[in-house]
Amino acid sequence: MTWEIVIGLEVHSQLSTNTKIFSGASTAFGAEPNTQADAVSLALPGVLPVLNKGAVERAIKFGIATGAHIAPRSVFARKNYFYPDLPKGYQISQFDLPVVGNGQLVIQVPAQGKQPAYEKTVRITRAHLEEDAGKSLHEDFHGMTGIDLNRAGTPLLEIVSEPDMRSAAEAVAYAKALHTLVQWIGICDGNMQEGSFRCDVNVSVRKPGQPLGTRREIKNLNSFKFMQQAIDYEVQWQIDTIENGGTIQQATILFNPDTGETRAMRSKEDAHDYRYFPDPDLLPLEISEEWKQQIAATLPELPHTKQARYQEQGLSAYDASVLTSARALADFFEATLDEAPGQIKLCANWLIGEVSAQLNRDGLDIAQCPISAQQLGGLLKRIADNTVSNSGAKEVFRTMWTEGGDADALIEAKGLKQVSDTGAIEKIVDEILAANADKVAEYRSGKDKLFGFFVGQAMKASQGKANPAQLNEILKQKLAG
């Protein structure tokens, strides 16, 4: 009997506010150490936290975007532990009354081997507001640890899923969908290298139908590739341990990207005895229905809605999911489509094909694309109305990419305009047929393969400019006699 893998995620998403969650100090990344550590971040005596409206707004946006319950009243609590990067001796977080509860996220799990791609809904248990800690630097200080409190007090939204995922692929698909969503609705910059989006993954295994197994928590994964590797390794380790007669102890573990292995952190005695209690420095947070409505009105169309709409308009599930993998890409796609109305498939093919390939080669993302959506749409419109052939359009595209310019001018300058004048094509065809009377006879006696020969000759005679569809049709008529 095979093992079932059970995975739940806790994601710390840094909110893209200008200032900290409880003070007016800047949250800009990369400042000199401690230059953004104000009296509140340092927990100097007598300071009081004042909640940042921008952080609450972002939490509400997330709640709306995941169809969650947004608590009309939520409470901040103290999570008590001692560590030098947390000068107060407690982290202000939320415990039994979080701001967001009971949401969900629809994910697309890509095809793997024989298994086709599929859609799945992952439940979100809760999302709560809390403050980040500072950073500890353990090197180069003669046996001391250096503390930088710039990050202390940066607002975080901790997003907790139900243990709904059943494979590493599902966990990665969920993390990616969440990563797309928080950037899409503008609450987090999503920069994983800078730690703006950090994932903790809870993994356990069980026999299907049995109660949940004991979980181990892989902390602080900051890339999807490492997440996949860490889960794969951890699952195998747990299965091997159990099959060899061992048992799993609940533990917090770290993934080492260099070895590809996970290992348990030395567990500190009492590490999880946080003694939460409501923070007397903060009053309950109240969110009115009116405020929620105002924020809901500012939200853009969400990735999942957009994806469904694209599919209704004729795109495949795959194309629709690629185009909604980032808001900038979806925006570019729609602006292109505005220029080439009705050409949704053509626009999708070019964006996912030519444009993406060229961006990859040049190491650019869509926001840096040297061709605007208007330029691209202008070109695709000319493919659609048969002014230029697909291969001619590719030539125009290459020039546009490096030198700029608009489609009509480039088609003209390069002499790529197709001949779509029926009379002109008929004339060419007549000449070809007259010059190859023997081949015409062979064709008519059943040698169908010669059709390609006539197409080639006619194309050559038109210097490649004849509209291929028209040419085919005229040739067929004339050859039929």
Added chain:
Amino acid sequence: MSLSTQDVEKVARLARLAMTGEEIETARAQLNGIFDLIAEMQAVDTSGVEPMSHSQDLSQRLREDRVTESDQRDAFQRIAPQVEAGLYLVPKVIE
């Protein structure tokens, strides 16, 4: 409910309080007195009463997301026991 000496020792350790045996016994008696009060309160019928999370019946005031604090690192670090390269230095804490 009655606290044991071990309970008090554990709470003291979590709060990083160094206490002598005598202090622990004093604290234990005091804490047990507090638990007696709690037991008395728990006898009151509170069904239908929303749990209180703050003594004032007000809601949290919110601050606009605008930078108001300037860099005062030099002033703050003047009272720190040890600093280097802008960092506060503390005894090594790596696991």
